[in-house]
Amino acid sequence: VTWLLDIAVSPFLDYSFMRRALAGALALAIAAGPLGVFLVLRRLSLMGDAMAHAVLPGVAAGFLTAGLSLGAMTLGGMITGLLVAVLAGAVARVTPQREDASFAAFYLVSLGLGVLLVSLRGSTLELMHVLFGTVLGLGNAALIMVTASASITLVVLAFILRPLVLECLDPSFLRQQGRLGVVVHTVFMLLLVGTLVTGFQVLGTLMVVGIMMLPATAARFWAATVGGQMRLAAVLGAVASYLGLLLSYHADVPASPAIILMAGAIYFLSVALGPQGGLWQAARQSRARRRRLSASLNAMEHACPPPGQTP
Amino acid sequence: MRPTGSGTLKNIVPRVVAVLWLGTAVTAAQAAGADNHRITVVTTFSILADMVEHIGAEQVQVSSLVPPETDAHSFEPRPQDVKTLSQADVLVSNGLGFESWLPGLQQASGFKGDSIVASSQAQLLKAQHTVAPAYPGSRETPVDDHGHDDHLQAGHDHDHGAIDPHAWQDVRNGQQYVQAIARGLSKADPNHASLYQERAQAYTRELEQLDTELRSEFATIPADRRKIITSHDAFGYFARAYGVQFIAVAGLSGRAEVSARSLAGLVDRTRNEHITGIFVESGAGSQMVEQLARETGARVGGKLYADTLARPGQPADSYVGMMHWNASRLLQVMHAANDGTPR
Numbered sequence: 001v002t003w004l005l006d007i008a009v010s011p012f013l014d015y016s017f018m019r020r021a022l023a024g025a026l027a028l029a030i031a032a033g034p035l036g037v038f039l040v041l042r043r044l045s046l047m048g049d050a051m052a053h054a055v056l057p058g059v060a061a062g063f064l065t066a067g068l069s070l071g072a073m074t075l076g077g078m079i080t081g082l083l084v085a086v087l088a089g090a091v092a093r094v095t096p097q098r099e100d101a102s103f104a105a106f107y108l109v110s111l112g113l114g115v116l117l118v119s120l121r122g123s124t125l126e127l128m129h130v131l132f133g134t135v136l137g138l139g140n141a142a143l144i145m146v147t148a149s150a151s152i153t154l155v156v157l158a159f160i161l162r163p164l165v166l167e168c169l170d171p172s173f174l175r176q177q178g179r180l181g182v183v184v185h186t187v188f189m190l191l192l193v194g195t196l197v198t199g200f201q202v203l204g205t206l207m208v209v210g211i212m213m214l215p216a217t218a219a220r221f222w223a224a225t226v227g228g229q230m231r232l233a234a235v236l237g238a239v240a241s242y243l244g245l246l247l248s249y250h251a252d253v254p255a256s257p258a259i260i261l262m263a264g265a266i267y268f269l270s271v272a273l274g275p276q277g278g279l280w281q282a283a284r285q286s287r288a289r290r291r292r293l294s295a296s297l298n299a300m301e302h303a304c305p306p307p308g309q310t311p
Numbered sequence: 312m313r314p315t316g317s318g319t320l321k322n323i324v325p326r327v328v329a330v331l332w333l334g335t336a337v338t339a340a341q342a343a344g345a346d347n348h349r350i351t352v353v354t355t356f357s358i359l360a361d362m363v364e365h366i367g368a369e370q371v372q373v374s375s376l377v378p379p380e381t382d383a384h385s386f387e388p389r390p391q392d393v394k395t396l397s398q399a400d401v402l403v404s405n406g407l408g409f410e411s412w413l414p415g416l417q418q419a420s421g422f423k424g425d426s427i428v429a430s431s432q433a434q435l436l437k438a439q440h441t442v443a444p445a446y447p448g449s450r451e452t453p454v455d456d457h458g459h460d461d462h463l464q465a466g467h468d469h470d471h472g473a474i475d476p477h478a479w480q481d482v483r484n485g486q487q488y489v490q491a492i493a494r495g496l497s498k499a500d501p502n503h504a505s506l507y508q509e510r511a512q513a514y515t516r517e518l519e520q521l522d523t524e525l526r527s528e529f530a531t532i533p534a535d536r537r538k539i540i541t542s543h544d545a546f547g548y549f550a551r552a553y554g555v556q557f558i559a560v561a562g563l564s565g566r567a568e569v570s571a572r573s574l575a576g577l578v579d580r581t582r583n584e585h586i587t588g589i590f591v592e593s594g595a596g597s598q599m600v601e602q603l604a605r606e607t608g609a610r611v612g613g614k615l616y617a618d619t620l621a622r623p624g625q626p627a628d629s630y631v632g633m634m635h636w637n638a639s640r641l642l643q644v645m646h647a648a649n650d651g652t653p654r
Contacts, residue, residue, distance in 0.1 A: 015574075017605075138602070254569065
């Protein structure tokens with residue numbers, strides 16, 4: 001038991017940066033997972049990616065004007081993130097191009113613009129910090145911001161949960177209800193961008209999508225209901241954060257990729273073992289089906305033997 | 312008595328006037344000529360540019376390829392730099408593999424002028440590859456300030472990695488830089504050789520004074536208070552010259568993404584070795600450093616300038632100013648720790 005404590009608990013007792021990292025990552029994971037579930041439901045998994053990159057030019061612009069100021073970078077990220085969401089949606093509505101294609105176009109442009117802007121003033125180091133975050137160097141301001149954003153996200157999500165689920169499952173129904181659909185969609189985008197913007201402090205704009213999408217996709221293999229998936233996504237994200245930090249500590253690897261890889265491991269485990277369409281279950285079902293089939297074939301053979309063997 | 316005396320006197324006045332006039336004319340012509348033949352000097356980074364300006368003054372036109380506040384290590388030459396270099400009469404570089412991008416740039420520009428390697432007479436140090444912070448099983452080479460016997464002469468090995476190229480961080484080497492630059496300028500522009508030598512002498516005396524001052528100031532601090540963590544191992548020469556122990560760590564420098572393990576090792580080391588202060592080189596990120604300070608109670612000392620000057624108008628915008636600035640930052644942290652002021 002002592003060695004288990006040594007491995008699993010003492011790093012967090014000995015070092016305050018580990019506690020801060022854990023707090024920040026947990027807050028982020030608990031808010032991001034449920035949002036990810038909706039993106040999966042709406043078949044917009046890649047939109048998370050697009051939005052995360054859309055945040056980058058704004059963050060860079062904030063960085064250019066005000067230096068490493070948390071407020072300016074967050075504000076800039078919110079603005080460009082929402083701008084891209086609106087523009088990509090508009091392009092999809094006005095032109096025949098589908099939403100995923102316009103999102104891809106916008107996110108590639110934003111990525112290029114963002115990297116260019118950061119490089120204008122910063123060194124490659126600052127670019128690395130924006131892309132991969134500084135989970136091990138979370139200051140008070142960043143920590144407060146990410147926990148506040150996570151709390152707001154969860155509360156607001158609870159309020160709009162019902163119409164949001166409706167919109168995901170039956171978009172035409174909400175459209176008939178008039179403005180409600182637009183409001184719900186806008187609020188959801190706000191939450192999404194807000195979470196991504198505060199999350200870049202923790203995991204960086206490249207990695208923050210991982211803690212949003214991977215637990216959400218993994219949860220789908222375990223829970224049948226949307227509510228169940230949301231709860232599970234939050235829990236799986238939290239577990240991945242904890243394990244990732246431990247991995248970074250014991251295996252001496254960078255923290256934010258370690259967290260995402262842990263989430264990835266959970267995803268692959270879920271694909272293999274999950275009861276809701278996982279591989280193992282699929283194999284068992286097909287074996288059972290084959291057994292049933294051959295059993296009924298046998299029964300048929302006994303009931304009516306082939307014509308050649310009749311005496 | 313024939314009035315020769317007054318005659319001579321009468322003749323002398325216009326002569327003197329004529330000589331004076333001629334003299335001014337010649338000086339003016341010289342000045343005009345000098346303006347026409349101002350030699351164009353390109354240096355690789357801002358510290359060398361400052362030295363050249365001290366020595367060349369109005370006889371040279373100096374520009375630096377790497378601008379102030381920019382990391383020379385990650386510098387990417389732009390087309391404009393190729394043009395600048397192609398039009399230069401003299402190129403001043405640090406050498407020792409510091410400017411890894413220079414050979415390519417030189418080729419691209421077709422530069423045919425005189426080349427000055429400023430570090431050619433400097434007392435060199437082997438590079439301290441202090442990449443990882445100390446934790447069990449880690450690779451580490453502490454920068455140690457006493458008993459160095461690995462002083463090497465320049466020209467022995469120019470491979471970056473074998474020799475620490477940041478030789479100017481020791482002001483005695485800075486004096487060697489000044490001498491090398493003065494020699495090179497004199498060769499490229501023999502008409503003003505005496506001017507260059509004169510200014511170089513004056514500048515060297517100023518640097519000697521600076522060196523003495525720094526040595527005596529650091530000597531007043533107990534040795535165990537002279538332990539500093541930096542983000543980049545650029546202070547090996549400073550360590551040797553002024554007896555400050557620098558522990559350089561990766562992770563803080565951002566060349567490698569930091570792991571929780573290495574940050575934990577750094578925290579342990581800072582606590583165990585009673586590190587006085589943590590300094591981040593200009594340009595490097597600060598979140599990890601602030602975290603480290605929160606965790607250990609070591610002082611964050613702000614910026615030290617390693618291989619670039621500050622923008623004009625700031626205290627560290629010249630070589631002397633930079634050395635003063637670095638020393639004053641270090642001394643401030645060390646004095647505070649020495650006095651035991653609450654953190």
